Amino acid sequence: MPVGRRFAVIVAGGQGRRMNNEVPKQFIEISGKPILVYTLESFLRVEVDVLILVMAKDHFERWASIKEQWLPKHSIQIVDGGETRFHSVKNGLKWVEGPGIVAIHDAARPCVSAQLINAGYEAAAIHKSAVASVALKDSIREKSGGTTVSRDRSNYYLIQTPQTFDIDLLKKSYEMANGARFTDDASVVASRGHEVHLIEGFHQNIKITTGEDLDLARLFLSKDLA
Numbered sequence: 001m002p003v004g005r006r007f008a009v010i011v012a013g014g015q016g017r018r019m020n021n022e023v024p025k026q027f028i029e030i031s032g033k034p035i036l037v038y039t040l041e042s043f044l045r046v047e048v049d050v051l052i053l054v055m056a057k058d059h060f061e062r063w064a065s066i067k068e069q070w071l072p073k074h075s076i077q078i079v080d081g082g083e084t085r086f087h088s089v090k091n092g093l094k095w096v097e098g099p100g101i102v103a104i105h106d107a108a109r110p111c112v113s114a115q116l117i118n119a120g121y122e123a124a125a126i127h128k129s130a131v132a133s134v135a136l137k138d139s140i141r142e143k144s145g146g147t148t149v150s151r152d153r154s155n156y157y158l159i160q161t162p163q164t165f166d167i168d169l170l171k172k173s174y175e176m177a178n179g180a181r182f183t184d185d186a187s188v189v190a191s192r193g194h195e196v197h198l199i200e201g202f203h204q205n206i207k208i209t210t211g212e213d214l215d216l217a218r219l220f221l222s223k224d225l226a
Contacts, residue, residue: 003125004100005049007167009092010119011106012055013081013114020087025208026055026107027062031220035208036109037061037070044074045114046121052077053107066074086179086188093174098167104185105162108208111220112162116201120164123199128166131186132201133157143153158207159184159200169194 012026026036036053043051055063057080065211067076081088089104096102101124103117116132122129136156141148163185173189182188186196204220206213 002150003172004098004167005054006121007041007050007096007100007102008048008162009089009096009102009104010036010039010043010107011081011085011088011092011104012053012059013085013088024059026216027059027066028208028214030110030214030221033070034066035110035217036107037066037107039107039112040071040074040076042110042112042114043103043105043117044071046117048103050096051075051097052079052092053193054081054088055080055107056081063116077145085184086174086177086182089185090179092176093171096167098169098171100167101164102167102170103162104170106207109161109205110208110217111204111206113202113205116199116205117162119199120162123197124164124166127197128169129186129189129194129197130164130199131196132160132162134160134185134201134203134205135164135200137203157198159186160205160207161185165189 024169027034050216053076060078063078079092079095082091101121105112120130136153136158140151140153142151172190177188177191190196205217208214208217
């Protein structure tokens with residue numbers, strides 16, 4: 001049974017403060033190409049009907065130059081961001097109309113694969129949600145008062161993007177939620193009492209936050225470019 005159109009909202013509101021870089025991380029270049037372009041190209045490799053890019057209006061001019069150089073033939077809707085990631089996603093969702101499926105992805109995850117993006121759309125069509133996640137590799141301990149307690153790592157997952165949802169479910173969840181405490185879309189949906197379905201992500205799908213992350217992204221992307 002058809003589920004409608006596929007949308008993607010790419011959130012590019014980061015300022016890169018933790019990297020001590022004057023250039024926001026989504027605009028930093030790897031092999032001469034901005035991180036943001038790698039991310040968008042991954043989504044352009046799959047069947048997406050509407051691609052929406054959310055960023056601060058101050059960066060629109062920079063984006064226009066990047067698009068003209070790297071993605072001149074592609075239709076990408078640019079939307080002004082918000083004070084937080086929550087508000088940026090909410091602004092992006094104003095341009096999303098169901099029925100259909102919408103994927104939310106961080107622009108600073110340039111190593112995402114077309115295979116993972118497609119898996120998200122397919123799983124969300126069945127379960128109404130599909131959140132990329134990976135199992136923990138290391139042992140973990142939980143802080144408890146003045147000491148720490150060992151926990152079974154098999155009970156925990158690292159959550160990534162894309163996070164993909166039935167449009168109606170996600171929009172209603174965002175409309176009803178208070179954004180102060182949410183750092184991802186799965187948490188918004190879960191706060192409304194909806195079960196979140198996890199799909200297998202991959203460890204190379206890192207979010208660039210620090211200089212070390214940037215070095216890893218260069219390595220991962222260089223393998224694809226080789």
